Amino acid sequence: xxxxxxxxxxxxxxxxxxxxxxxxxxxxxxxxxxxxxxxxxxxxxxxxxxxxxxxxxxxxxxxxxxxxxxxxxxxxxxxxxxxxxxxxxxxxxxxxxxxxxxxxxxxxxxxxxxxxxxxxxxxxx
Amino acid sequence: xxxxxxxxxxxxxxxxxxxxxxxxxxxxxxxxxxxxxxxxxxxxxxxxxxxxxxxxxxxxxxxxxxxxxxxxxxxxxxxxxxxxxxxxxxxxxxxxxxxxxxxxxxxxxxxxxxxxxxxxxxxxxxxxxxxxxxxxxxxxxxxxxxxxxxxxxxxxxxxxxxxxxxxxxxxxxxxxxxxxxxxxxxxxxxxxxxxxxxxxxxxxxxxxxxxxxxxxxxxxxxxxxxxxxxxxxxxxxxxxxxxxxxxxxxxxxxxxxxxxxxxxxxxxxxxxxxxxxxxxxxxxxxxxxxxxxxxxxxxxxxxxxxxxxxxxxxxxxxxxxxxxxxxxxxxxxxxxxxxxxxxxxxxxxxxxxxxxxxxxxxxxxxxxxxxxxxxxxxxxxxxxxxxxxxxxxxxxxxxxxxx
Numbered sequence: 392x393x394x395x396x397x398x399x400x401x402x403x404x405x406x407x408x409x410x411x412x413x414x415x416x417x418x419x420x421x422x423x424x425x426x427x428x429x430x431x432x433x434x435x436x437x438x439x440x441x442x443x444x445x446x447x448x449x450x451x452x453x454x455x456x457x458x459x460x461x462x463x464x465x466x467x468x469x470x471x472x473x474x475x476x477x478x479x480x481x482x483x484x485x486x487x488x489x490x491x492x493x494x495x496x497x498x499x500x501x502x503x504x505x506x507x508x509x510x511x512x513x514x515x516x
Numbered sequence: 517x518x519x520x521x522x523x524x525x526x527x528x529x530x531x532x533x534x535x536x537x538x539x540x541x542x543x544x545x546x547x548x549x550x551x552x553x554x555x556x557x558x559x560x561x562x563x564x565x566x567x568x569x570x571x572x573x574x575x576x577x578x579x580x581x582x583x584x585x586x587x588x589x590x591x592x593x594x595x596x597x598x599x600x601x602x603x604x605x606x607x608x609x610x611x612x613x614x615x616x617x618x619x620x621x622x623x624x625x626x627x628x629x630x631x632x633x634x635x636x637x638x639x640x641x642x643x644x645x646x647x648x649x650x651x652x653x654x655x656x657x658x659x660x661x662x663x664x665x666x667x668x669x670x671x672x673x674x675x676x677x678x679x680x681x682x683x684x685x686x687x688x689x690x691x692x693x694x695x696x697x698x699x700x701x702x703x704x705x706x707x708x709x710x711x712x713x714x715x716x717x718x719x720x721x722x723x724x725x726x727x728x729x730x731x732x733x734x735x736x737x738x739x740x741x742x743x744x745x746x747x748x749x750x751x752x753x754x755x756x757x758x759x760x761x762x763x764x765x766x767x768x769x770x771x772x773x774x775x776x777x778x779x780x781x782x783x784x785x786x787x788x789x790x791x792x793x794x795x796x797x798x799x800x801x802x803x804x805x806x807x808x809x810x811x812x813x814x815x816x817x818x819x820x821x822x823x824x825x826x827x828x829x830x831x832x833x834x835x836x837x838x839x840x841x842x843x844x845x846x847x848x849x850x851x852x853x854x855x856x857x858x859x860x861x862x863x864x865x866x867x868x869x870x871x872x873x874x875x876x877x878x879x880x881x882x883x884x885x886x887x888x889x890x891x892x893x894x895x896x897x898x899x900x901x902x903x904x905x906x907x908x909x910x911x912x913x914x915x916x917x918x919x
Contacts, residue, residue: 459608462730483628487727 396509397421399440401431401457402473403449411444414498415505428457435465442509444501445488447474455484462487469508473501520652521632522566524557525619525713526640527574527604532772535903535913536880541573543640544580545776546863546881548783548792549828549844551801552583553770554640558599559799561638562590564648567597570626571640572619574604574612587802602626615736616713621726627719635722637738639713643779643790644757644767645797646714651755655716661750662721662743664688665714667757668764671706674698676771678711678739680754688752691744711739712757712767721750766790773905777878780861784826784842806831806847813837814853821854830864838868852887860892876909883916 398420400411405426412422423440425431427449434440443461447454458470472485475494479485489508492501530542537545543554554571561569573580581601591597602623604613613619620627620637627635634655636648646665655663666680679698681690691711692698701707715738725742734741746752757765766789770776782788792799809829813822814837824840830847838851846864851857854871865882868874872885875892885891891898891910898904903911 456608462727463609463611466731466733483624483723483727486724487730 395419395421396442397423397438397440398505399423399425399431399434399443401425401428401444401449401454402446403427411498415502418502420505428452428454428460431457432460432464435461439465440468441512442505443468443470444473444505445470447472447476447479447485455479455482458484458487467512469512471501471504471508519630519632520566520568520634520636521627521630521719522561522569522636522638522648523620523623524554524561524569524571524638524640525616526554526571526577526580526601527613527619528639528641529575530641530771533770533776535911536773536776536878537576539576539914540579541576544576544583545770546846547643547770547776548780548790549830549846550803551799552580553643554580554583555587555799555801556643556645557638557640558584558588559797560644560646560648562800563797564646566636566648567591567595568630568632569599570623571599571601572604572613572623573601574619577601577603583802587800590800613736615734615740616738617726617729617742618736620722621730621736624723624726627723632719635715635717635719637715637717641769641771642712642767643770644712644765645790645794645799646757646765646767651714652716654755655753658686658753659751660716660753661718662746663716663753663755664743665712665757666709666754667712667767668701668707669710671698671700671708673710674708676769677708678713680709680711682709682754686754686756688743688747688754691739691747693740709754709756713739715743773878773903773909773911774907777861777876777909780844781842781859784828784844803831804847809833809835809845811835846881855885858892877912878909879912880914880916882914883912884918885912885916886918889918 402408403426408424415422423434425434429452445454469489472488472491477493480491490504492504526543528542530537545553547553584601588599608622675694675696679692679695680688681699683689698708768779770779811822811824820839821837826842827840828844832848833845835851837853838855841858843857843860845862848865849862850867852870855868856873857868858875860874861878863881866879868885869887871888873890877892895904895908898910
């Protein structure tokens with residue numbers, strides 16, 4: 392049986408969200424979208440995804456604050472920080488993510504990391 | 517000196533000190549007549565030249581915050597020094613601190629702000645005088661990732677403490693949490709090494725460990741989880757709190773009414789175990805502007821009227837014709853005519869009225885012992901109004917008045 396893996400993509404820019412949705416759906420993932428940290432937590436209370444891709448700079452609740460709350464609530468969901476600013480790697484809270492991918496127009500790196508973490512999670516089970 | 521940030525965990529409920537902790541957290545409990553328990557840890561920091569201090573509070577923190585605001589506003593913010601009380605803000609988790617490690621994790625943004633090289637984690641619950649610089653030097657000399665302070669004590673006390681097992685190089689090889697059958701010292705089988713709840717961490721390592729721990733279901737505690745899990749994988753050392761002769765220094769948890777009572781009463785003896793009179797190691801506190809203590813005889817030639825023997829008196833006390841033996845009187849205590857106070861601890865603003873007799877009793881702040889009342893002579897009678905411990909120490913809670 393093949394179970395469709397679900398990704399929660401959190402980004403405040405709508406065109407980015409749609410781009411990720413399109414590209415990642417093509418890879419066979421089911422994609423859920425959220426526009427900021429607060430929305431991400433709301434999505435999480437509805438259903439538990441297999442992996443979260445999290446932007447940092449967002450209005451209402453930024454990604455690092457959301458990350459803290461995600462860890463407290465849902466243990467064991469891999470999180471990839473996806474930010475245009477690699478300087479956030481110095482932020483202690485960003486260390487709570489499983490990986491950090493700097494945003495680029497080419498999603499190859501992001502897709503590779505998503506696959507890697509999902510496979511790792513499966514292997515641990 | 518390396519950049520060091522100190523965190524004092526001051527959220528302890530101190531349940532076994534009830535009713536002294538009915539209205540205040542354990543670090544805010546008065547000690548040695550004019551101090552609060554936390555004054556010892558804060559003074560240790562200042563005397564060790566550590567001047568970046570966060571005090572993490574949680575339960576019943578008003579009394580603690582007020583004390584620190586009044587008495588500890590002594591550093592220069594211009595020089596980047598501070599003693600700041602940080603209440604639990606539920607900034608990361610919507611919960612109270614679940615353990616000592618969670619308390620630091622939830623304040624990780626404070627670490628980010630200061631970016632210290634080393635983190636000194638302290639408890640505000642203990643009474644002792646320690647130069648943290650010596651422990652820091654040990655930590656650096658050993659190239660340790662974490663150093664835990666430990667003190668030698670009697671084996672029979674092991675169910676109350678974290679017990680540490682070390683090798684000949686002071687490297688920690690094992691941990692036991694409150695064991696009934698503890699690992700004892702090789703050279704003296706009736707002694708154990710107890711963790712003092714003091715940790716020095718390299719910041720980067722502690723941050724990584726705290727995050728790992730936050731992602732898991734643990735007790736979120738340094739002594740139970742973080743440090744034991746580092747044993748064997750990291751450089752984990754014990755710093756032994758002892759003098760040049762190898763004897764353990766004074767360190768008290770004062771976790772129970774009995775321990776609290778004994779360590780206070782010991783201070784009135786000729787050479788107490790805890791020296792409060794050492795000019796090299798002043799203990800700072802908040803002290804209000806008060807007139808000097810005074811004792812008066814009632815002038816009728818009554819034996820011992822106004823007499824004080826083996827006692828600690830604080831500013832503002834007036835013993836007007838009463839008698840005080842082997843006791844500690846906090847500021848503004850009144851002992852009226854023909855009242856007798858023996859082997860007791862009388863806290864700030866309390867009043868023992870005419871002809872009352874008090875023995876082995878702790879009178880909390882602002883209480884009033886009615887004229888002619890005997891306390892500490894008949895435990896069954898005392899237990900009707902007050903808390904009486906197994907060993908017969910009576911505690912009169914804060915603000916008691918006869919109805």
